[in-house]
Amino acid sequence: DIVMTQSPTSMSISVGDRVTMNCKASQNVGSNVDWYQQKTGQSPKLLIYKASNRYTGVPDRFTGSGSGTDFTFTISNMQAEDLAVYYCLQSNSYWTFGGGTKLEL
């Protein structure tokens, strides 16, 4: 099984901050990593697919990068509406989620 280790588990942030989180895969997953945002009481929303591709309608302050085993997700100019839990997901072999990063004020 591929394990996705996501860090940090939580972050205290301020509006306007640059926010970076990481996922490390236990084995090579190529570029088969997506990033999701889940706000309280809502279902997950796809932001980034295939490591670095922004999904339709996603603001350009959200970016992803990486390949192989190391992946990074960045919010360049944090907005209050971005408060949520963010997950990475690998789809190279079955599907495995990271443990999530919770952004808090």
Add this chain to the structure above:
Amino acid sequence: EVQLQESGPGLVKPSQSLSLTCSVTGYSITSNYWGWIRKFPGNKMEWMGFVSYSGSTSYNPSLKSRISITRDTSKNQFFLQLNSVTTEDTATYYCARSYYSSYEDYYVMDAWGQGASVTVSS
């Protein structure tokens, strides 16, 4: 616009079976892949499995002995059955579409239901 909606009992007794329905509107389940994902208390997410456009299935190996995903194309619904549940199966269950982009040669879970909370308790 595709929409998914989970339904089913919110309370299941230990050792019994958990059964959920995902009703899809705006898109045919005879295209792409249709899956179940759950979120445990404390944020952990787990992919459970999917049923394909052709009816074939794939399951998380950790659940393979307990899970079944089926479909009814006439009703545009697909179903989750999880057998022999324990309190550790308490979670919010989501159904989702895995959309295949031939241009990208890639699948993305791009549409999700709102989730169904299921508690396993006697």
